[in-house]
Amino acid sequence: MTRNLLKGFAASAAAALLATTALANPYEKYDGTTIVVSWPSLAHFNAAETLVEEFTEETGIEVEIDALQYLKLRDRQILEMSKPEGDYDVVSWVVMWKGEYVSKGLLTPLSQFYTSGSLVDPLYDIDDIADAYLQNGGVVGGKKGYMPGASGALYGIPFGAETSILAYRKDVFEEQGIAVPETYDELTAAMTKLHEAGIPALTSRGKTGHQVTAAWLFHLAPMGGKIFDDEWNPVVNSPEAVKAAEFMRHVAKTGPVGIQTFGFGEASAAFLQGDAAMHLDTLKIAAMSRNPKLSKIDGNVGYALHPTDKRCGSETGGFALGIPDNAPNKEAAFLFIQYMTSKAGDQRMVELGGDPIRISTLKNNADQYPDYAVTAEQLPCADPDWRPLIPEWNEINIDVLGQALTQVITTDDPIQPIMDEANEKLRAIMEREGYYTWAEYRAQQ
Amino acid sequence: MTDIPAHGTPTALKRPRDLSALVPYFFILPAVAIMLAGLVYPVIQAFYLSFYDWKIGTDFQDAPYVGLRHFTRMLTDENVWESIWVTLRFGFWTISIEMFLGVSLALLLEKPIRGASVFRTIFILPLMVSPVVVGLIWRYLFDARIGWINYYLGLIGIEPQVWLGDADLAFFAIVFTDIWQWTPFIFIIVIAGLQALPSEVLEASKIDGANWWQHILFVKLPMIRSILMIALLMRLIDVFRALEVMYILTGGGPGRSTELLSLHIYNRAFDTQQLGYASAISVLLIVIVTLLSLGILRMGNPMKDKSDI
Known part of the structure; x- marks a missing residue:
């Protein structure tokens, strides 16, 4: 009987251990999910395709990319996001479109994901992202509806942002x-x-x-x-x-x-x-x-x-990544955005020939790339009101x-x-x- | 007792003849259904949409009804009239030159001269190229910095021209490209017509002493008049539909110097998201094309002689 008890205990312990192991992987729940990403066919995004492959390898989340010439994106995205259930899980917008997208109720506020402990990586450090990029690409509301301010809400994370x-x-x-x-x-x-x-x-x-x-x-x-x-x-x-x-x-x-x-x-x-x-x-x-x-x-x-x-x-311009309101796989989409814009992801983008969005990445690579030092010095002058992002x-x-x-x-x-x-x-x-x-x-x- | 009419044929026996009268309608039914679904329905929808102020991405049920506001705005919108004027100028130059070149080439190449089939094949190549590719080809040829045209002009000492960045040159560029692409269409239609002409009439005119010019002007061209009218009509409709090449080549610019009415409608609908207003201008486009087509058909309806077949 003791032997049976020990067996039972061992089995329970193994199951608990397995369960613990399973819970330790935030991506496991989404293994095998396929997300569809709409972004532009530009050098930064072309370089990001390698990072996307690495994301799939690490997380098990498959990614289909629909890349279009950047001025053609808006029509396509609006049409997709207007359907009851769209095909896109992640969209990349030129910052000047964000006001229109939000005013038409096409985007998901990211706050709902940032309150989920199992989704948010505690090492993500959103404050490290250049403030001008974050405000210009991702925040909607505030003063004039597109400027920073107390009433602003986060809808996107800059990716391929620029000054x-x-x-x-x-x-x-x-x-x-x-x-x-x-x-x-x-x-x-x-x-x-x-x-x-x-x-x-x-x-x-x-x-x-x-x-x-x-x-x-x-x-x-x-x-x-x-x-x-x-x-x-x-x-x-x-x-x-x-x-x-x-x-x-x-x-x-x-x-x-x-x-x-x-x-x-x-x-x-x-x-x-x-x-x-x-x-x-x-x-x-x-x-x-x-x-x-x-x-x-x-x-x-x-x-x-x-x-x-x-x-x-x-x-202040370029692009940001966000999640359509009608996206079928919102949580997997959030994990994708988080991965691509994390500190490690940002550093990898530099290695792949893309442009960083984080202050730490700019500083860490300034010796190798002289333009990074200039960019870090330029960013405080980046004007989020250089053009009115109204509908x-x-x-x-x-x-x-x-x-x-x-x-x-x-x-x-x-x-x-x-x-x-x-x-x-x-x-x-x-x-x-x-x-x-x-x-x-x-x-x- | 069966009720037999005075002529002696029972009523029931008439049915097969009645049904056979319906057979032609039965055969054209699919075509009519496709026309209604694919042509008439969208036109009605466009007309309906022109009374609403709808933006893509919003629920159409929330779109405000604006009555005739888009139509009154359209009539006073100088940009609309400018694009109509650009389209008419474009149509005049392209159709005139294409008709002249197409007919001339067909007359030259209809005879069984050596290599005629090779020439014919080469001439119709532009017709086989997708309009998007045509736009791209000519955009790079006309490119001020890396284009071949400026390169060869440079070899003979001519300064590089900003072909697509100057209003007059850009207009010339779109006319030239259209002529390059569509002259073969006229050529192929006309040559087919010329080769179908009865040889007896042509021989008779020669026997009567007609010279080469008289032979062409008073015999051949009048005999292919209906074909020329069809070619003219089709090109006219095409001019008002032309979009892809201009979209890629100039985007309507510089300014609005090459913005044809169709491109103007596209820009209104998709760049500035004024779908209702764009639909109102589309209705105007339909009216203009219909009136011009009716005008051409009054000049000589190619289907007139066959209407009672």
Whole structure:
């Protein structure tokens, strides 16, 4: 009998041990689950595919990736997320879409996962993620609905996020005796000097619509301009905004031929192929310039802070990962996002040629990658309000500013009237969408 | 007792003849059903949608009814009229040149000259390429920095041109690309028509002393008139449907200089998410195409002589 008791005890102990072992693996419950991820076909995400394979190997969660050209993502994602049950478990959005996604109730707030002890890795350390990236990519609510603030809620984690830095050709600058520009005045002078020497100066996006607007916005923030004042009155005809537009015209006249047709791919290719001396856009250019498949200029590229004018100000953009409200496998999706953006995941992304989102990763790798030190110094200047991420932004961005700025860079028409007209069109959109209802109501009191 | 009509045939015996009269309708029923499901229903839906302000991603039941607001807005929207004007200019240049080149090539290559079949095959190659690929090919050819066109112009000392970044050059580029792609369509239709002409008539005109020009202008072209009208009609409809090539080549830019009406509708619907408004403009597009098509059919309806077959 004693033997039987001992056997029973041993069996119970073994079962308990097995159960304990099973519980010790937070991924086991989701072993064999397949999640579908929608993200862009861009260098950072292409590099991430290796990390995705490692995630599957470690967790047993299968991942199907639906990669699309980044400006095509939004239509596809909205259609999927509008269905009663969608196909996507994880979506990666360009930060300017987050307001629209949340206003349409398409995303799951991440707070519900952060209260689950079995899901959250205690070593994740969300505070290590660059605050500008987290606020810009993941937080919705707060001041103006897209700015940081007490009423903000977390919907996404940045992945492939970015700010802007200046990349320049060290060899060309040395040859021409040009100092690295720290201000816009110095930058303008350098562009003129390079142009006079027959060297295309600063490459830039310039294609009608989103691209030309994005390029102008890069300069608007440091010049002290904004799209709206605090009461949603458009101010794109302010002296600062007009100055940024004048700078864009100078860029088009002194830069590589064809800027008027450049999206990000063409603009960066001009720099990477040696057809432009400077690139003032996303920091992603650094990883691209190190890639021998893309770049002919590796080893000749220097990095500097985004030049200042009235203030220091750089973009906050790129992508974030979140979970659709109609996702079939939300918890597995959360584990995936957590894995990809963890400290180890971030470090692995650096090794794979991607861009980090964590301050610790930037600091730990600064010796190897000089652009990381510049990025860490630039991040405090990253302006989360450099463009208004309101649901109407796409119409403003593409239909109004994207047209006006094309006129700026393709003609010699006076700039002030162009921007005055754009300002009126913006006001009409805001009026139509009811942004002045409260002001009108108060005026009647 | 059976009730026999005066002519002596029982009523029941008429049924097989009545049913046989329905047979043609039975045969066209699937086509009609497909037309209704695939063509008429979406058009009705587009018309219905044009009365609502609906954005993708929101529940349609929550979309506010706006009555005729989209239509009144459309009539005063300078961007809509600009895109109509771009489309009409585009249609005028492309159709005129394509008709001229297509007919000319067909007349040149209809004779059994040496290598004619090789030429014919080469000429119709662009027609076989997907519009998306056509857009990509020409986008890279016209590229200001790495395009072959600027490269070869550079060899003869011409400065590089920003083909797709200048309003006039971009318009030229889309017209040129369309001509490259669609001239073979005219060519293939016309050559088929020319080869089906009765040889007796052609020989008779030669015997009567018609020279080469008279032979073409007063015999051949009048005899293929109905084919030319069909080609014209199809190209006209295509011009208003053209989207993919322009979307990839220029995206409608710079500015709105190459934004055809179809591209304008697409941009409204998907870039700015104004589906109701885009539907209203689609209704306008249908009206314009219908009116122009009716105009062409009044000039010479190719089906007229066959309507009583």
